[in-house]
Amino acid sequence: MDKLRLGIIGIGNIGTGHTSNILEGQCPGIRITAAADRRESRRSWIHEQLPDIPVFSEGEELIASGTCDAVLICVPHYQHPPLAISAMRHGLHVLVEKPAGVYTLQVREMNEEADRHPELAFGLMYNQRTNCVYRKLKEMIDGGELGTLKRVSWLITDWYRTQQYYDSGAWRATWAGEGGGVLLNQCPHQLDLLQWLCGLPVRVRAFCHEGKWHDIEVEDDVTAYLEYENGATGVFVSTTGDAPGTNRLEITGTRGKVICERNKLTFSRLAVDERVWCRTSPDAYMKPECETFEVETDGLNPQHSGVLNAFADHILHGGPMIADGREGIRGLMLSNAMHLSSWLGKPVDLPFDEVLFRDLLMERCRHSRHKKEVDVTYNMIGSY
Amino acid sequence: MDKLRLGIIGIGNIGTGHTSNILEGQCPGIRITAAADRRESRRSWIHEQLPDIPVFSEGEELIASGTCDAVLICVPHYQHPPLAISAMRHGLHVLVEKPAGVYTLQVREMNEEADRHPELAFGLMYNQRTNCVYRKLKEMIDGGELGTLKRVSWLITDWYRTQQYYDSGAWRATWAGEGGGVLLNQCPHQLDLLQWLCGLPVRVRAFCHEGKWHDIEVEDDVTAYLEYENGATGVFVSTTGDAPGTNRLEITGTRGKVICERNKLTFSRLAVDERVWCRTSPDAYMKPECETFEVETDGLNPQHSGVLNAFADHILHGGPMIADGREGIRGLMLSNAMHLSSWLGKPVDLPFDEVLFRDLLMERCRHSRHKKEVDVTYNMIGSY
Numbered sequence: 208m209d210k211l212r213l214g215i216i217g218i219g220n221i222g223t224g225h226t227s228n229i230l231e232g233q234c235p236g237i238r239i240t241a242a243a244d245r246r247e248s249r250r251s252w253i254h255e256q257l258p259d260i261p262v263f264s265e266g267e268e269l270i271a272s273g274t275c276d277a278v279l280i281c282v283p284h285y286q287h288p289p290l291a292i293s294a295m296r297h298g299l300h301v302l303v304e305k306p307a308g309v310y311t312l313q314v315r316e317m318n319e320e321a322d323r324h325p326e327l328a329f330g331l332m333y334n335q336r337t338n339c340v341y342r343k344l345k346e347m348i349d350g351g352e353l354g355t356l357k358r359v360s361w362l363i364t365d366w367y368r369t370q371q372y373y374d375s376g377a378w379r380a381t382w383a384g385e386g387g388g389v390l391l392n393q394c395p396h397q398l399d400l401l402q403w404l405c406g407l408p409v410r411v412r413a414f415c416h417e418g419k420w421h422d423i424e425v426e427d428d429v430t431a432y433l434e435y436e437n438g439a440t441g442v443f444v445s446t447t448g449d450a451p452g453t454n455r456l457e458i459t460g461t462r463g464k465v466i467c468e469r470n471k472l473t474f475s476r477l478a479v480d481e482r483v484w485c486r487t488s489p490d491a492y493m494k495p496e497c498e499t500f501e502v503e504t505d506g507l508n509p510q511h512s513g514v515l516n517a518f519a520d521h522i523l524h525g526g527p528m529i530a531d532g533r534e535g536i537r538g539l540m541l542s543n544a545m546h547l548s549s550w551l552g553k554p555v556d557l558p559f560d561e562v563l564f565r566d567l568l569m570e571r572c573r574h575s576r577h578k579k580e581v582d583v584t585y586n587m588i589g590s591y
Numbered sequence: 592m593d594k595l596r597l598g599i600i601g602i603g604n605i606g607t608g609h610t611s612n613i614l615e616g617q618c619p620g621i622r623i624t625a626a627a628d629r630r631e632s633r634r635s636w637i638h639e640q641l642p643d644i645p646v647f648s649e650g651e652e653l654i655a656s657g658t659c660d661a662v663l664i665c666v667p668h669y670q671h672p673p674l675a676i677s678a679m680r681h682g683l684h685v686l687v688e689k690p691a692g693v694y695t696l697q698v699r700e701m702n703e704e705a706d707r708h709p710e711l712a713f714g715l716m717y718n719q720r721t722n723c724v725y726r727k728l729k730e731m732i733d734g735g736e737l738g739t740l741k742r743v744s745w746l747i748t749d750w751y752r753t754q755q756y757y758d759s760g761a762w763r764a765t766w767a768g769e770g771g772g773v774l775l776n777q778c779p780h781q782l783d784l785l786q787w788l789c790g791l792p793v794r795v796r797a798f799c800h801e802g803k804w805h806d807i808e809v810e811d812d813v814t815a816y817l818e819y820e821n822g823a824t825g826v827f828v829s830t831t832g833d834a835p836g837t838n839r840l841e842i843t844g845t846r847g848k849v850i851c852e853r854n855k856l857t858f859s860r861l862a863v864d865e866r867v868w869c870r871t872s873p874d875a876y877m878k879p880e881c882e883t884f885e886v887e888t889d890g891l892n893p894q895h896s897g898v899l900n901a902f903a904d905h906i907l908h909g910g911p912m913i914a915d916g917r918e919g920i921r922g923l924m925l926s927n928a929m930h931l932s933s934w935l936g937k938p939v940d941l942p943f944d945e946v947l948f949r950d951l952l953m954e955r956c957r958h959s960r961h962k963k964e965v966d967v968t969y970n971m972i973g974s975y
Contacts (some may be wrong), residue, residue: 358833362744369868372875412796414816414824420869430824432798432814440798440814442826449742449843450865450878457746459833481834484753485804491756494834510599553937 209343211519214275214299215240216266216290218249219376221304222281225511230256233512236519244267270297277302277522279515283378284309284386291329291532295320302518305395307331307535309386311543312567314536321532329402329532330518335396336403336529336538337502337513340472341372344458344465346395347474347502348404353460354480359405359433359441364450366445367395373423380423383575386568390415390542396435399530401443405458407537408433408441409438409569412554414544420448424576431545443545472502595684595837595903598625598658600674601665602633605688609663609895614640617896620903627653650674654681661686661712661906663899667762668693668770672701675713675916679704684712686902689779691715691919693770694949695927698920705916712917714902719780720787720913722899723888724856728842728849731858731886732788737844738864743789743825745816749836750777750829757807764807767959770952772809773831774799774926783914783922785827789842791921792817792825796938797929804832808960815929827929833974847881856886 213229222244229237242253243263250262263269266282270293277300288308301321308314314394321329327404335341347353366389378384378462385391390398413431420427430511433441446452449583456467476498477484488495509516513529520526540557547564548555597613599606606628613621622733626637628646634646647653654677664674671784672692675685685705692698703715719725730738750773762768769775774782796816804811811832817825830836840851847860849919861868862880872879894901897913904910924941931948 228733261648321600323934358828358830360746360747360828364742365877367876369872369875369877370870371873374851375875393716412798412816414796414818416822416824422771428824430816430826432796434798438800438803440800440812442814442828444742444744446742446825448865448869449848450861450868451848451881451883452878453841453848457837459748464833475835477834481832484834485832487754488753491753491759492751493753493835494751497835499835 208276210238211236211300211522212240212276213237214243214269214272214276214278215239215281216243216269217281217304218242218244218253219281222279223252225279225281225515226253226256229514231517234515235511236523241269241272241274248343250323258377266522267293267346268405270294270299276300277518279538280304283384284391285313288313291317292320295324295327295329296439298324298327299530301523302328302332302515303535304331305334305399305535305538306391306542307532307539309391310568311536311539311561312565314539315561318533318536322360323513328518328522328528330521330528331375331399331530332531333396333399333530334514334537335400337510340467340470341400341404343472343502343504344467345404347465348458348460352376352462352474352476353458353463355463356405356421356439356460357456358439358459359401359457361397361401361441361443361456361457362453363394363397363443363445364449365454366447366477367450367452368421368427368447370421373421380421380427380491380504381575382424382568382571386572387546388417388423388427389445390426390429390545393447394445394542395538397443397445399534400542401441402537404447405439405441406435407540407557409436410434410554410556411541411544411548413548415549416548417430420446424553426549429545431548439562465502472504473499475499479517500507511528592660592907594622595620595906596624596660597621597660598627598653598656598662598683599623599665600627600653600662602626602628602637603665606663606665607636607779609665609899610637610640612896613899618903619898620907621899625653625656625658651677654678654683657709660684661902663716664688667768667777669697673699675701676704679708679711679713681959682708682711684906685714685916686712686714686899686900687916687919688716689783689919690775690926691916691923693775694952695920695923695945696949698923699945702917702920712902712906712912714905714912715783715914715916715972716895716898717780717914717917718898719784719921721894722854722892723890724851724854725784725788727856727888728851728885729788731849732842732844736846736858736860737842737849738846739821740789740819740823740842740844742823742843743785743841744917745781745825745827746837747778747781747827747840747859748833749762749830749838750831751834751836752805752811752831754805757805764805764809764811764954765959766808766952769809770956771926771930771964772801772811773829774813774929777831778813778829778926779922781827782800783918785825786916786921786925789823789825790819791941792923793820794818794930794938794940795925795928797932799930799933802852804830810930810933815932821912839930849886853918856888857883858886859883
């Protein structure tokens with residue numbers, strides 16, 4: 208195999224972006240050999256782009272067609288696990304768009320299926336992990352440069368969306384269609400990065416506000432407080448209602464503080480571990496000596512194409528993927544725990560009661576508001 | 592009267608700073624005519640500075656001495672209201688160091704006494720209100736430049752203190768001596784500014800960690816979530832355990848966002864109110880047009896001397912004070928609500944049960960740890 212034969216399931220907003228990237232030559236190891244979408248308009252579009260490939264209405268038809276080595280799943284979130292499981296059972300490698308799914312129980316099934324197919328690649332489209340700034344930060348933390356985690360704060364309020372956005376898709380921002388709001392649609396990247404960088408907290412208390420800034424039934428404003436096993440604490444704030452919004456991640460460890468903002472990493476490095484200093488300093492107010500500087504990175508940020516290329520390279524040549532699919536459940540645990548805490552009005556310990564979460568979610572789905580069908584497609588690559 | 596005759600009660604850390612400022616000529620309308628401190632070492636110090644003034648052991652003696660027109664109260668927090676009340680009953684103008692007191696019930700008594708003496712000046716040492724940056728911000732908010740409040744976030748984690756600091760005074764960081772930790776000692780300025788700028792929230796959920804970074808019985812790490820009457824939310828994070836720490840205030844309104852950091856105000860001003868834009872924009876992702884710039888201020892930041900001079904000018908010539916003493920209760924309500932929420936493990940609505948708060952605090956005082964007497968004095972002016 209010199210090129211991976213890829214089937215794209217779901218040629219909606221993000222699927223359109225992936226298709227365009229590949230057609231523009233950004234993924235030399237990949238050839239699109241099939242596509243599927245339930246909408247006639249999207250099938251017509253892909254047929255115009257690639258007249259020679261089979262185009263299906265259903266992902267399951269594509270999976271059974273024998274035309275691909277791998278599938279890229281870009282359909283609404285609820286369908287990620289069942290399609291991934293089916294693809295694996297047909298011997299196909301699988302790359303899933305974020306989030307891994309809507310609730311952890313269904314994602315556990317997907318992960319278990321993946322474990323039964325160690326010969327298959329299973330990846331998650333965590334394109335933000337390819338950003339040089341986050342990669343460098345991960346390297347610094349893992350290398351001990353920040354010492355032990357004390358505090359993390361992420362204000363990620365620059366996911367602005369207008370009412371028009373929410374009116375553009377019947378599945379959007381409904382419990383039945385999407386299973387949540389800003390936590391499920393916009394935040395999965397940051398929730399993954401947060402757990403990737405700092406690990407999972409052991410306790411979450413969140414305050415989700417539903418339909419606060421938009422006429423929708425799910426949350427569009429979230430503030431969450433996190434506690435980690437070592438006592439470190441965190442704050443995570445997100446919304447689709449703020450303009451111009453902020454994206455500022457600050458992580459404090461015992462050996463310094465790093466701020467990630469505007470794609471720059473600023474490190475304040477202490478000469479002495481603060482915990483040692485606190486106990487031994489004869490001065491009451493003085494801080495340890497500190498040097499602040501911008502951290503250099505390799506400047507590379509290949510995003511979606513980077514994930515696709517690593518996925519193909521992994522299958523073709525055994526290279527490393529950007530994110531193993533099994534890790535998708537971790538960010539979703541954070542997201543589910545935030546929802547659950549807000550619904551119950553109290554802190555939630557991790558691991559939480561996943562059956563209770565699913566039941567409460569399904570209850571919401573039963574009362575989910577019907578939205579009229581619309582058929583609008585955006586190329587969203589730029590907005591991620 | 593051409594100069595205000597001021598008695599200083601408490602020549603400890605901050606009292607020493609005030610005395611030095613006045614002796615250095617920063618307060619031309621004020622003459623120190625008496626002082627009081629329970630410690631012989633501090634009485635000796637003031638006697639060296641001002642050999643001709645009477646020096647008392649007890650504030651009550653100073654108040655009864657007839658040597659002053661006004662008193663500046665710089666003793667441990669619990670004693671602020673009783674001394675202020677006594678001074679007012681003796682016909683003295685009163686300026687109280689922050690916080691107004693330790694619990695709101697005692698501060699209400701002080702405010703009620705003040706209401707019985709409309710002829711007397713009653714002020715709070717909220718020196719941060721003199722900072723040009725906060726004054727300008729207040730002016731912008733009150734002038735409607737930010738529109739309606741949507742979100743506020745204050746990371747104020749640069750109150751670093753070593754263990755030595757806490758070991759330097761027997762009253763420090765004990766329930767009986769100080770009534771709290773970082774919320775009572777370091778944060779009163781920010782809690783006042785927060786309510787001054789954004790108003791009081793209607794609901795608070797806080798997470799206070801006691802003795803987390805230091806060997807003390809009170810909180811040295813706080814994360815609080817706030818909800819305002821109009822639905823706006825906020826986050827307030829503080830600690831004495833972080834180095835180098837952060838002081839970053841971000842306020843988002845419907846017409847823009849302002850960031851206050853490193854004594855600079857950065858305003859992102861929207862061309863259109865976001866709430867109108869959200870409902871009417873035909874685009875899904877685009878934000879309203881936005882212009883970002885640094886806001887000019889008058890550059891003045893007279894701090895403690897500014898409060899003292901305004902207080903004297905108010906008495907001598909009828910000018911405005913920086914902060915009316917009656918406003919001191921508002922920041923304390925925030926502080927008490929944060930403690931209460933953390934103690935109860937649930938959200939607290941404002942106004943909260945002030946009797947319950949006092950009872951829970953007194954319970955803590957009864958079990959308060961005895962610390963050995965020490966006698967260390969810092970000139971803390973620089974650290975505020």
